[in-house]
Amino acid sequence: MKGLFILSGLGILAMLAEIFKFKKVLYPLVLIGIIVAYALGFTEWNANFNIPMFSNMIRFDNVALAFSGVILATSFFWFILANDYFEKDHITDHFALVLFALVGALMLTAFSNMTTLFLGIEILSIPMYVLAASRKRDLASNEAGFKYLIMGSFASGFLLFGIALIYGATGSFDLMAIRAYISHNGSELPAFFYAGVLLVLVAMLFKVSAAPFHFWAPDVYEGSPTVITALMSTIVKTAAFAAFMRLFLVTFGGVNETWGMILSVVIALSLVVSNITAAAQQSVKRMLAYSSISHAAFMLMAILANNRGMASVSAILYYSLAYSIGSIAAFTVVYHVSKEENGSSNLEAFNGLAKRHPLMAVCMTVAMLSLAGIPVTSGFFAKYFVFSLLIGTSFNWLIILAILTSAVGVYYYFKVIIAMYFKAPAKHDGITIDSSHAVLLLLTTLITIALGLVPNFVIEIFG
Amino acid sequence: MLGYTITQWLFGVLSLMAIMFALMVVFTRNPVNSVLYLVLTFFCIAGHYLLLNAQFLAVVHIVVYAGAIMVLFLFIIMLMNLNADTEPRKHIVTRVIAGCIGGVLLFVMVGALKGAEQLQLVQGGSSQIGLVKNLGKVLFTEFLFPFEIASILLLSALVGAIMIGKREKTVEEIGN
Numbered sequence: 001m002k003g004l005f006i007l008s009g010l011g012i013l014a015m016l017a018e019i020f021k022f023k024k025v026l027y028p029l030v031l032i033g034i035i036v037a038y039a040l041g042f043t044e045w046n047a048n049f050n051i052p053m054f055s056n057m058i059r060f061d062n063v064a065l066a067f068s069g070v071i072l073a074t075s076f077f078w079f080i081l082a083n084d085y086f087e088k089d090h091i092t093d094h095f096a097l098v099l100f101a102l103v104g105a106l107m108l109t110a111f112s113n114m115t116t117l118f119l120g121i122e123i124l125s126i127p128m129y130v131l132a133a134s135r136k137r138d139l140a141s142n143e144a145g146f147k148y149l150i151m152g153s154f155a156s157g158f159l160l161f162g163i164a165l166i167y168g169a170t171g172s173f174d175l176m177a178i179r180a181y182i183s184h185n186g187s188e189l190p191a192f193f194y195a196g197v198l199l200v201l202v203a204m205l206f207k208v209s210a211a212p213f214h215f216w217a218p219d220v221y222e223g224s225p226t227v228i229t230a231l232m233s234t235i236v237k238t239a240a241f242a243a244f245m246r247l248f249l250v251t252f253g254g255v256n257e258t259w260g261m262i263l264s265v266v267i268a269l270s271l272v273v274s275n276i277t278a279a280a281q282q283s284v285k286r287m288l289a290y291s292s293i294s295h296a297a298f299m300l301m302a303i304l305a306n307n308r309g310m311a312s313v314s315a316i317l318y319y320s321l322a323y324s325i326g327s328i329a330a331f332t333v334v335y336h337v338s339k340e341e342n343g344s345s346n347l348e349a350f351n352g353l354a355k356r357h358p359l360m361a362v363c364m365t366v367a368m369l370s371l372a373g374i375p376v377t378s379g380f381f382a383k384y385f386v387f388s389l390l391i392g393t394s395f396n397w398l399i400i401l402a403i404l405t406s407a408v409g410v411y412y413y414f415k416v417i418i419a420m421y422f423k424a425p426a427k428h429d430g431i432t433i434d435s436s437h438a439v440l441l442l443l444t445t446l447i448t449i450a451l452g453l454v455p456n457f458v459i460e461i462f463g
Numbered sequence: 464m465l466g467y468t469i470t471q472w473l474f475g476v477l478s479l480m481a482i483m484f485a486l487m488v489v490f491t492r493n494p495v496n497s498v499l500y501l502v503l504t505f506f507c508i509a510g511h512y513l514l515l516n517a518q519f520l521a522v523v524h525i526v527v528y529a530g531a532i533m534v535l536f537l538f539i540i541m542l543m544n545l546n547a548d549t550e551p552r553k554h555i556v557t558r559v560i561a562g563c564i565g566g567v568l569l570f571v572m573v574g575a576l577k578g579a580e581q582l583q584l585v586q587g588g589s590s591q592i593g594l595v596k597n598l599g600k601v602l603f604t605e606f607l608f609p610f611e612i613a614s615i616l617l618l619s620a621l622v623g624a625i626m627i628g629k630r631e632k633t634v635e636e637i638g639n
Contacts, residue, residue, distance in 0.1 A: 008615055012618075015618075053608075055605045055608075057608040057609060058608060093625070096618075096622050097619060097623060097626070100615055100619040100622075115609040116608065116609055116612070119609055119613060123615055123616045123619060126620050127623060129623070137631070168579075190579055190582055191576075191577070192575040192576050195571055195572065195575035
């Protein structure tokens, strides 16, 4: 809760920096602010569990705090990665927009009312539309921002329509009241309530970019500046899943027959479409976009196993943490390689990276292994926990499909590793990177391995 | 009249007009006409708000949407000189698929809302509900948090619009 206020305040402070000319100290100030927000989260742990705030509009329970922790930690790493981004034009605007997006992300972890859900999604999305288009002279970036805006507004329309129908049936925006309504008259819910749930499902599937609502994702991910792509695939994704989980695992858990089968088809489609298309990509950035669709499918699998209670929640928490940290490492390397190659992130650009910058090659290898789900890295355990949730349910076939498509995933992740180690580089001069980025790479790589060694640290966080 | 009350007649006529104008927004090929039909649709919806005792909302709806936003819309269309029928025709396959998907959604909505008129009202409305006084009371008590956090939303939209819209320094200016 306090983190939310601190980030809002920082966002407003960032805009004042333009007027009162303290742009230089803004960057360290934001980093300190995020650390403080993170630390204050610890003081709230268990403290106000289940105490509704503001007439039950928002509820920072332990689940919300854990997901905010993931978001804040990732955003700290992201700000280190993005230090170049804040050295060009519109510094204060960029800071303000990113911080406001973080406010929206934190709201999505903790909402307990449909109005706060909608506001959270919009506060997260609108800065993202602008940031996607923030490289104004680049046509691809403009296209990305425009496409994201049009498609995102369309999805918001679906969300509002769904919320309206649910309100019509239950007479309340409150998640607890909706949940009570479902369990109270379970068998005789009006038909339009189900229609409302399905419309909300469509909107949320769009926000997490699951197939067949994924068409925007590759273009937007490729067109946006690389650091913004990193923000989208980590923080936006984590926040969207926290919201998805709160809605479908908790609130609509009672009507899972309605959305369960549809969700399983969506997951199967996402797994097949994303992995097969990713294998055919030449651009690593685009490949990571498709891989994010396949990771979304894995996290949806944990939501599908909705009778496992807190086990599902901690599996999603672990998955989003592992995926975010791995992605930050991968995007740091992609950022430097594409900067070297004048913006191109084609596979050839990675040729012989091991000779040009051994540290980046090692860290990229660990990140790729983690995203592919090879043991010892955290990515393996993330997938393992998801599978263990679904085993024994009627969705066993999804596990088999997921393992088969993961094998395809190994192929395209290893294409990058092979290019780095076994292909001759086009240029032989070394690449220099900031020392802060070198530290960031080392840190994210260590966390990826450490999370794989002691997964219980996260899995048993809810006791 | 025919067993219906005045309110029911008004509701029927307004709904029919709203749907008709909304369809015209989509089917007209001239963007200016399209916007004008959208204004008419907004007026019909404002009529619905009045029937629901939401007088304040109806007025705000007309002032903000039909007034401010639609005028902005028209300005942009005229500035960009879009008033000719410039929209390219989509391929027939695209149109058939889009029609099918839209039709399925319509089918679901009609099916879902069929029979809904027999349901008990979950929340009865009071005749005072649309007054500014009551609206303000709800906004500053129950909906205080969303009301305040909406300012962040507006602020980020504002910052974003300025960032996108601001003229970049040209190469010569940077050189100086």
